[in-house]
Structures are given as C-alpha cells and as structure tokens.
Amino acid sequence: MSANMPGRKDLRRVTDWIWEAPASFRADMRAPARLYADEAILEQALGDRSLEQLVNTATLPGIVGQAMAMPDVHQGYGFPIGGVAATRVSDGVVSPGGVGYDINCGVRLLATRLRVDEVAPYVGDLMTALFAEVPVGVGSSGEVRMNKQELRALLAEGAGWAVRKGLGIAADLDHTEDEGCLPGADPAAVSPRALERGLEQVGTLGSGNHFLELDEITEIYDAEAAETMGLRVGDLCVWIHCGSRGLGHQVCTDYVRALQPAVARYGITIPDRELVCAPVESREGRDYLAAMACAANYAWANRQVITHLVRRAFERVLARSHGGLGDCALTMVYDVCHNIAKIETHAVEGRATRLCVHRKGATRAFGPGQPGVPAAYRAMGQPVLIPGSMGVGSYVLVGTDLAMAETFGSTCHGAGRTMSRRGAIKSVRGDALRRELESQGIAVRAHSNKGLAEEAPQAYKDVDAVVNVVHQHGMARKVARTRPLGVMKG
C-alpha cells in the first residue's frame, strides 16, 4: 500500500457511520478526511484509491471542516466520487476537477397520478415511445437546433430558456434546484469549441450511466413528506439522469488546462494535477465559475427539454387508452445536480461564512427552513433524489438539520460503482442481462448490450445499504422507494 493511502489502521472510528483520517496523517493535509460508511462500504473504499483521493482533497487551500466522502464513494480522478469539500471564498480555492467533466450531471423525478396496475399494459409502448422521442447514445443530437446567439441565451437562462420556448411550465422551475439557473453565468467565459459542441445536444440523454426510467412507487417511509411531493404507493413516476453533454465536458477540459499555470502563480502545491485550482476570488477562479454556471444551466435546460419529450411521448401513447394525460399530468417533484461547485453561506465555528462547496457525485441536501428550498418543500427540507442501479430501485429522501451542521447540506448521489466497466463486461453478458431484467417485468430499451452490461446491477453497491448509512446517521431522511418498470440506456 502506498504511504499516501490511508489503511484501516490510520482511520479513527468517530461514530457508527463515520471514519476519519486525521489531518496529521499526511503533512500536506489541511483538514481531516472523513468517510461516511458501514463496515462493508469501508472495506470497498479501502479496496481502491478513494481514500487516497479523499486525503488529496483535504490539501486544498482554504478547506474548512473536513474533506468528506459519502457512502457511495469510489475512486474517481482528482476528488473521489461522492466527495464534498468546502473552501472559504475569502482565501480558498475552486477546483474544476472537484466538479468533474459532466458539470451539473443530475437527476429529475416526475410524478404522475397514473396507477401502475392500470397502465401496466402500456409500459412497453411507453418505453418504445420514449426511446423514439428522447435521443440517447454516444454523440446523439437533439431536435432543438439553434445558433450560437440562441445558445448563449440558453446558457444565461438555464431551464427558464426552455420554458420560455414552450418546452415546460413555470411550475417546473419552482421545483428545480436554483430554479434551473445558476447565477453568474457568463457565456463569454465559454470557449468557441464548447459552444460548438453544445449546439446540437440540447434534449439528449447521452450514454454511460445516464438513463431514463419508468418506476412504480413501492414504499412510503414518511407519509407527510411523500404527500407534499405528490408521491403515492402504486403510482407511476419517471426518473431522468443526465448532464451537460459535450458542452460541459469541454468547459471542464478547457479550465483544467487553463488553470495549470495558476497553481504556480498563486504558490499552491497540489498532490495531483487533476486537483488544479485557483483562488475563488481570482480572475481565473471567477472565469471558471462563470463558465461552470453556463454548463450547469445547459444541463438544466437539457433535462427540461427531455421532460417535454417525455410528456409528449406519454400524451401520444395514452391518448389511445386514457384520452391523454388529463389530470394525470407529469408533475415535477424535484431536480437536483450532483456535480457542481456553489457559493453558499454556512455556519463555520458559529459564524456565517461564504463557502465554495464542491459536490462531486454528491447531492445538496438542505434541511428544513433553508432559503433555496422551494416554498412548497421548505418546512420539510429539500427533496434528495438517489437513483440506484438499473433493475434495483431508487430513493427519495429529504435533507436535514444535521446535514446543514455537518456536511454543508450534502449527502450521497447514487449507489456508487464497485466493479470496473471492463470487469462488468467480462462477468455479465448484455443479452442475458436484458433477458433477466425482462423476466423481472422490466422493459429494457438500449442501443448496446455491451453498454447494458457495463451498467449491470452487479457493478454497483447495494443502494439500500448506501441510503441506510445517510438515513441512520441522519444527514438525509427516507421518504419513498421506487422500483423500475422500464429502463432506457444509451
């Protein structure tokens, strides 16, 4: 084992769910490195380079509290996936590698009043219609075409741009994190190449772990919160998981490259060049945040356009059986981003402090009463959407006061991988997996069996165990669980 990588002996058990490497573990650490995990998840984290990457994250200038990894942690690049790090705006840094290439990769949940026992015969038709309506796969292009001037407007407005174009309703924005528009977006900070890559991809799902699912709500753990969100056992709901496509990837590539000299210029030492960073209030830091906000807004517009396509597919299929959606319209429950850096104010040692909160594969989980949570949800806390692996199920939770006090209002973002894509392809046959899922009553629509195999449930942690850690610890509270009826992948 590398001396840079903590082993079990280097970790102190703080509570049943918290393991911590002290700041003294490595000379360059500026804060402790904290993992939220049960025994099995800890063992998995010790099996790859997650904890070394977490310790690296703890070296960032201006970091406050701890560098944290959520229980869906796994090795990434720069930060571990599931990583949270907050730096002081006044003297801390922002790191593009702490956000990742798929800026504002996120999840959206739509609720319906359609009863699964009534619409079950149409799930196959719905999935076929969705597969035809929503472009999916590598390099897919959407039906929304625009020139660069229009794209710049989209980057400034986010999901509101799509609503202004008739591709959604105002209520959709009310239930989107930051109302679907991160402030400070400046299209002038986005390179011509990133703009070019964004022109044809609005309203496309992409590939990899991105998906669109039809699910049935199977469990309610908190009846009042579920009722507030419009979730009932036996209802059909829709999950959408995607991000900022080529535009976001290019923005991150551009700034990881552009900030390389900034590290030396500001006298910063980093253990991994992917952690490249600049002071939040420097010209380089501000430029990155302005471009990142554009990519975040692109992702929200993307999910909004996909929502429009989903509604159109539902209308078309159910026109025959139900005379359209009628009162069963697909309503926005919430939309969260899980790859982002945000300027937020949190209590640090009793004082309100402006922080740059990096969430890389981590979800905002603001507790009750927090500004920034939609009015309809403010009393109970922000909805937190945690998709599990294909074929297993997903969770809806709400943020808590403990998350505000301990994790800068953050929690996990999914199940988290445990197996490499290569390993998954070796151990799972895509066609057999497709048959297995179909035999469980899950309609599968995917262009590639290999891509399906890469995303096999066996390649992921047990989402129930991951959610159990955040629920038992108290950084988020379970509200509902869903199970898949139809899965669409690239």
Next chain:
Amino acid sequence: MDAPFFRELEHPADLCLAVWGASRADFYAHAAQALFETIEFASPTMTERAHCTIALDAPDPETLLVDWLGELLYQSERQRAAWQQFEMDDISPTTLRAHISGIRPATPRREVKAVTYAGLDIRQDEAGQWSATITFDV
C-alpha cells in the same frame, strides 16, 4: 503479430490505460491507438477516408498528451470519424505535428468525456522506453 503497446487497468468507473512506446513519437502514437481501439466504433459497409493534420504546442509533456488525445476525440466527434493511423511528422517534449487518418462515418460504442491529468506522469526508463498511465472520464 505486433507487440502489445497498452494494457487496460482496473478502475471502478473510468477508463485507465497503461501505454508504452520505444520512442517519444511511438508513445504518443500508441496512446492514440490504444484510446481508439478501446472505444470501438461501428461503421456502415460504405465508408470514406477521413484525414486531419494536428499541430500542438503545450507547456509540458503531460499537457501535450492531454491536448493530443483531447484533440483526437474532438476531431472524431466533429468529423464522425474513427482514427486508425497516427503518423508523427515532428515531435519534441512540448510540441507535436501529426497526420491522422481513418474512416467515416463511424459511431463510437462508448463515450469518452475527457482526458484527465489524474496521476499522469510520463516517464522514460533506463532502457529508453516511454510510458504513462492515462485516466479517461467515461
């Protein structure tokens, strides 16, 4: 049969390739070839040849590698091409000029979002061989 010039390493989420070459030019060409062989492409029966000339200038060898592979991915997306040949016309520690060719149309079977700097350290061993481990976000 050609000697192996890359190996895919375990990574729980992303693509990690160990690449080597007998010379600096071979190493950069092998890195490109390894990436495009790993992506895999689907093409119709009728394809045409695609060509591109790439000239890069970077502050250090690692950035040159990130720029080189990133440029190939961008040109592949832009031209809907699968690159197959990578001829290095000129190379130094921080500059590169190459002529690449392949076929189009071609659809990648997996999406590579970006080339990262994670753990990237290009080394030359005592026998003169160049090598590095490259992590791609997929």
